[in-house]
Amino acid sequence: GVQMRLLSAAVLVWQLTGVIAARRHHAHHGRHVVRPGQGPRDQGLTANVDSLEKDLEKSAARTIHQMSHTAELPRELEDIMRAAKDTFLPRWSIGWESFLKAVGTVAFGFAWFGVYFRSVYTSDRSGSLQRWKEDLDSTPLASHQFGGMAPDMIFVFHHPNYEYADGKQEVRFRSIERILVPEVECPFRRLKELMDQAARSGKSLYQRVRRSIRCLATSDEVGSPGGALVTKNCVRKALLKDLHEALPEWGFDLSVFSSIDNDELFVCVTLLHKKAIDYFLSKNNVQLPLNPDIVSRLGIGQDPDDPGCSPPSMPYDTSLVSQLKDQGVLDAADESELYKSWAGTGKETVVSSQECIRIIWNEVLGVLDPVAAVEEGVLVTFYPVHNPAHVAQLQASWASWRRLLDMSFIQPVPLLKEYFGSRIAFVFAWNGHYCKALLSLVVIAVLQEVTLAVCDAFFGVRVLKHEQVVGFSAVLVVWVKIAANLWCREQGFFLELWNLRRHQSMRTMRPQFQGHPAPSSVDANLTERQFPRELAACRRAVTFCATVFFCGVVAAVVGLWMLIFEGKMGIFSSVMLSLQIKVFEAIFSKLVQVMTDYENHQYSDQYHDSLLWKLFLLNFVNNYCPFFCITVRHAWMGTCKDNGNHCIHILNRQLTFTLCILCMCSIAQMLLQTAKVRFSLWWEAYQVKKQTGKPMPPRYHIEEQAKYAVISEQVQVQHMMTIVTALGFVLLFGGLSAMVVPVCFIVIAVQLRAFAVLLVTDAQRTFPEESDGIGNWARCVDFLMAVGVVYSGILLVVFGELFKGAQLLAKMTVLMAFCLSAAIIWWILDLACPGTDPDAALLCKRREYVARMVAKAAGAAKLQEATQESRASVAGDYGEAIREEAWCEIPQLQALRRTRRTPTRTLSVHFS
Template sequence: MEGEENMGNADKEDYESSTHSTPQEHKSFAEMAKDKLDSAGRELRRRLPMAGQLGAHLMHPRRLLLHSTPTQHTDVVLIFPKSLPDSMLLWLLQKLRGSRPRLRVCVRQHATTQCSAFYITADDDVLLQTAEEVHLPKLLKPEFGGGYKEFTVRDMHCFQKGTSAAELLNSQERGALVKHVLEAARAEPGDEHALEPALTLRPGQSIVPACVSRGVVASMFPLHDRQALESLRKKWVKTLFAPQPLDEISEYFGVKIAMYFAWLGHYTQSLTVPAVVGFIFWIWLGTANENWKDIAYVLFSLFNVLWACVYLETWKRYSNVLAYKWGTLDQRDDLLVEPRPLFQGEMGTSLVTGRPEPQYAPWRRRMWRHCVSFPVMVVCLSVAAAATTVFLRAMDWWETRIVYFTWIPRAFLAIIIAIEEELYARIARWLNDKENYRLETKYENHLIVKIALFQFVNSFMSLFYIAFYLQDMDKLKEQLAVLLITRQLIGNLKESALPYLIENLRLAKICVDVFGAISPSKAPTSTQLTELFDKKTDSSGGSPEISLINGGTEKDGDRRDSEPVVGQKVIHQAELESQLFKYEGTFCEYLEMLTQLGHVVLFSSAFPLAAVCALLNNAAEVRADAFKLCHVAQRPFAERVNTIGSWQHAMECMVGVAVLVNCALIGLSGPVHRLLPDATPAQTVLVIVALEHVILVTVLALRMAIPEIPGWLATEMAKVEFQRREAIKNAHAPLMSECTSQDDVRPPSRNTATPTTPKQNDKPERKKINIGKIPEIPPFS
């Protein structure tokens, strides 16, 4: 009776809501529709009481990430394949337990995937010792001069938040330091066959990076800091027009990723200038006469080149400001930097540091580069150029015989270009690995040269063919528009949309595995689901696991909440993050933007709206890349850089090529002949060459006229250095007596006595120092 009464009340409510939705009551159409939907929803929940809860849970699997149980006392997670033998797992555990300095390793087995995992952290004294070893820059207190200084344990009290490691080091620094300790574990004589047949080790080889590269370790990643990540999502991903929180990005993801987003924001904002000018030029072309069109064509071509030059020089200044603000402006000498983990060679002694280090003869690298890498690159470039030419000939046949749907072969050409790029990227990485570079920066710079050169040929071959062989400006405009738009759509789908869809399917599978056994008649309510998610793992009913910390068995009270227990319906943070995509770094993003810059500055005179398309794409690209980092990908390890590296040189080369291409287009497309009808072919060539030299001299003059370090920044750096020296002299602190500047690379002496904090009675005798504050840097959205 009570159920019937409730049903009657529901029907009555539906009836009342429908009777109130009349024109006489002046109800809008939207309000009437809302009432109908609410009524239908109540009827559906009445007939299928469990469908709403289960359906919402399965349709929104990402709620697992929000409600999963946090994994405590873990900085880095190693995930192993399910098929890895136990003997290899135990051998790796023993090597990591015996590392110096020592790590805290906890072994877990994930219930949903049945994969084993190492949950790794380190004690505070180990982290501080490692921070000193890697020369981590930290902010000094104002009374010691301020600014960034390389961290030392004995001077810990002189740094801001230097009371403990928990306050001094943030989560991304902890993850990077633990990774450094992991990479320091190297194979010893007798370890060669421990991981066979998957991997054959060499004495002195870094074990963990080799295991990651060969698949012995499926993935290695630091855990997300939920509170900081949620703050970034609100300030960075969910806001479309707000400036990027670059300082928070740097603190959470590291300087390298923050520098990329700073560059992308700066580039996007700078594109507004050619976008506005190009839009005006495009409108003017519809009304101007032929003579004015030729003049505008020449001026717009020159404007694009000069804009690109000014943009690159302003970015240099801005990047130096950011590097100074984040403490990476002065980098250590290359000979003092430790070799990259995958650098191979016979173990020897470094002539600079005196430490054991792999040695590799430079002549062997040069031999491979000249005898193998260069010929292979030439063959690949020739094949790509020939394939593009054949496809362009087929495109001409299509347009001549079929006539209709001429956009189809152009779209297929864009797809073929994308496939060729993927294949060549794998070949280039293999060649680069064989060249065996000692430093990560050298490795990446040579990889940039290889891939950027192929990207240039593969992406622009069709445009050069149309512009200089066919000399058809209308077809060039169509081809450039199709390539630009198609590549942008494919890039966004490939980078963000497709990984997000696949990841949601993975999370949905975990939902089915964990909650699929629940009977619909016993389906929990949303409140009960939340309680199940928040419930901690109990010691009973758990999945099989091994719990070892430095060789000892972990007590029940010290167990980490790190693995899900199916019987209790608990999902933990580390297991869920292991299902996310690995973030592959900023290389592909830079490469995509380099190609886009080429489209804007090389041939945009034929398609004035190229900058407009690039601007719209990049406005979405900033948030799409941010979404990928905050929602789709595992947290990457932080890296410290002072610039964007060789990408700056690649863009400068692109501007140099743009000068030649635009001048050649001016000479071949007709403006010079129409503006100078009486000029002979030789005179026309001389005019083009003279114009080219004038532009090159102008570009060179702009580079020399715009200093890379702003004047105020140079003054601020000198001011901080002076204040630091005065602080040392007046406070009698032997803190920086051995390394008085940020770029001093001499290692601190271990025999120096620990300095004491100045006494209070000395305070009146000190000279008061006014510490300057770094001016606020305007962010780029």
């Protein structure tokens, strides 16, 4: 054809060009004739040129001869392609109609995603609440103070005058030792004495029983100096007295009140005094965000409403405030003019309530393990106190059931970080991001299903003759990479915005961590609890084997379920499968806590990651294994009918039924937690009314929080696991059934609002934990993405209409081509929509510039002093001679005065 002739002409021109160049080279050297006396080197060069010319002539002649047979080249290429197809794709031919439909679906998906993520999708970076201004204006802001109290934390003790059933039980030495931190000097004098007394009294079981009977028979105060045993009543009183004495010595304010039914004492702890705040901020080297007004005061042109122009965080330094005041940058030597003020939220200082909670908690953890105290029955509970001003803002803008219909899913993520900490903020930011991303996929899924149904019902046209939708699987490949990269950009921006690049250095040791006192790796003069690494690795290996064994049991039960309901998949089998999934989840939720506690993790993030991997492994097997088994069984036994439609229909129906049941269970589980809290409050009020005959007086918010649900580490991981599991159904089975997408979207959207309402209205405030993004959850999602691509390819080659009767080699070839195509698409999307955000880098540059300008303004006075000293020094160093151009008056180096301490001389003296 024309293409082959053009190719032949191009090769011929290239060969002729080579011949001409060789002739010119030979002619150039041929002008130098061999004369007598010419060296052998020159003669050899001439011979080489002649040989090169002959070789080129032969090559050109051979090429011209081969060009005369170019008409056979297309046939040779066709033979090669046919041989490759027969080798790698035996007995298989592509269906161009299905291929074109898949390409059209992917093209539509690309176009729709481009429009949606550029025009509709909105990030949660803005810290402004202007979007919810009407709701905020209509919401009354409650006062944070009650009776002069605005506590940051509350410790709830058993009331000494209330008769508890376990009050006279003996407390062992190990129990008290578990409450106190061993490697520090204990400031709790009374508790220390009781621990020593318990150590002396714990001789034998027989003696302890005799002493208990004697003390109970004589009604003596057990644990008193005259008694021998230490009871819970004694330990409770001692801890209450010691903590009440120690907290004011540490710089905290205290207030105490009794519960409304007089069975508990509430010890309220507040960080209020300025000197104490200054001490803790300097001691902990706390980075405080600067006041946004400081940027304009320095004359820097940045938009204060742009999240990418957020001012940096700097260490708390009162001298810096004074220096900026002297330079006229600040109007007064007030820290709130330099640092962000928290006025209006219960804190009239530059330290937030979140930072106050963190300071109090770290100081208490230095000598006491409150978690162990609660487990031993010495302490009722403890909790950070909700801030009514922030709660009102969150309820108006975020934590409300009516926000469930808000399809924008925009959240005040910076406000969540300020109130709950970065870990909770990242969880909700990730949850909201995938709600927004799934909304774009829901549109395609619903549009596809509606179009197919309309064409089939009204026009009698079956657009897709096969139930499997190859094009939607390819659309999923595109969507999941775009969503993942966009989240990486959001996460990177928030990490920079919240100054979390250094969070590893701010980790706090878990109070439950057990170890032996040993010299600290940071300061050898100090001691800290340490645990042998080899023993920790052995414990992790044991728990890993236990987790794998439990997953094997789950897989075996799934196989039994397959045998029981063979060929009878329907609603009843889906109900049984859902019940089985929930039962195994409940059992493993108890086991995983025991196993993770047994591993004895030192830091909270390590404990969190260990919980994460165990629960993810169990949920992967428990939720997805049944559908994998259905696929493998039908593929292995070859029981599919109607070109695979029968198997696809079974998978589709079973998946839809099971997902709907699991969706309802997840929603009911979240609502049950709220109902449980409400019921406990009602029940206590009912008991008070039953005993006194009068209605219980109104209970105030700070006391009511003692009955709220506790959002533990495991609850947080389980909440995130529910979302990741639902997303996994989309990634794994979305190509099989497009209706999986809207069902999972409902689960994720309801989970977001339900957990938000629970956190703000019916749960105790969580301790602020720092986190570098979503951490290992991203690896879990990446794993699901990879498995989803492979499983979609397996479905394509096992049940696809195009592969009926194809050999195994052809199926494996197409499977590898499908996975390779997905990898290429992801590589292209990484170039078009990278996971790194240039706005984060720009924010870093802007913050560095603002920090330099602050330092420059603060050091202006020192620069002026140095300038004056330098001018005086220059005046004595022949400055007049230089100005008058009297160059002859400048002496040589040997004649200069040697009494002045130059920098070089100073260093030489220092190192001598």
